[in-house]
Amino acid sequence: MSATNSNGAPKHYPSVTKRVPMPGKATILAMGKAFPSQLIPQECLVEGYFRDTKCDDLAIKEKLERLCKTTTVKTRYTVMSKEILDKYPELATEGSPTIKQRLDIANPAVLEMAMGASIACIKEWGRPAGDITHIVYVSSSEIRLPGGDLYLASQLGLRNDVGRVMLYFLGCYGGVTGLRIAKDIAENNPGSRVLLTTSETTILGFRPPNKERPYDLVGAALFGDGAAAVIIGTDPLTGKESPFLELNYAVQQFLPDTHNVIDGRLSEEGINFKLGRDLPQRIEDNIEEFCKKLMAKAGLKNFNDLFWAVHPGGPAILNRLESTLNLSTEKLDCSRRALMDFGNVSSNTIFYVMEYMKEELKKRGGGEEWGLALAFGPGITFEGILIRSLE
Structure with a gap:
């Protein structure tokens, strides 16, 4: 570790x-x-996954190869290993409890x-x-x-x-x-x-x-x-603590009648997920109003006046967000970089984005004062925080 x-x-x-x-x-x-x-380069994933699961379906393999390219992920860490599968071969057996x-x-x-x-x-x-x-x-x-x-x-x-x-x-x-x-x-x-x-x-x-x-x-x-x-x-101790972001205002919001768009069920075989194809569109349709609600607390109106720490659920969501809000290309660089280096690590990923954002703010000598931290998940639920750089 x-x-x-x-x-x-x-x-x-x-x-x-x-x-x-x-x-x-x-x-x-x-x-x-x-x-x-264990760090897995994306180009090694397909061969290893099909070897470990003993799958020989060429059509599925080709589909996974295409997906691995479109996710933009380059490397990921994983607990799963050959040693674990040797000890628990039933994990790679369809239908095993x-x-x-x-x-x-x-x-x-x-x-x-x-x-x-x-x-x-x-x-x-x-x-x-x-x-x-x-x-x-x-x-x-x-x-x-x-x-x-x-x-x-x-x-x-x-x-x-x-x-x-x-x-x-x-x-x-x-x-x-x-x-x-x-x-x-x-x-x-x-x-x-x-x-x-x-x-x-x-x-x-x-x-x-x-x-x-x-x-x-x-x-x-x-x-x-x-x-x-x-x-x-709150109230950091001078000389003993080094704050870099202020959490100014937070909002959670769910979109009515979207609870089946991201669906996860626990079964004897683990967690089974279903992801609706309309997830990126649902986020796109509602994100502008949500962001404006957060920005209003500081009297902010221009999306490009902010820095952005967005959970990279996948490249499609980042692309839709960038297009809908007409963001400058570099605004989501930290999110894209976290996705590339670590993949989507669920709840953790926003902090990898923030760490890259911390580096960028220091490099630029502070830059924008205000920013937004955003994440999306089952519900469909939006979580957002209006954040303020202290760099």
């Missing part, structure tokens, strides 16, 4: 930031991420990645883990009681009165939901420091290819594994 942040070492910025956080507003104080050890085996793999793997990301984040923060007052834990990849929040708190050595919130099975918008919850906790509990950790693996959804389940191929071409963590707090 590897844990990294931007340069692999804690970063402290003793100089005063260009912008001062608003009193009482939640800020992101540190970030960290972690991945399983394997939910117990999948959870035996997923639960510890998700926790291990969550630990790696949290440790990297706390290291960058530079304060003792005992100063964390709350945990928000997000995952659509583990199922157990007690949940990963308790295991994480115990293994990090946090106080036993740390406040815990567990967010299960939200899918791709879960990371921004976690930010919204952490923001509310931080702003309503002065002096609190909230550790938000997200961790995801595709183990529950892994299965052999089948013509009757075309979305399985999309998942095989698009999704990856990993974890991310951030620490949220």
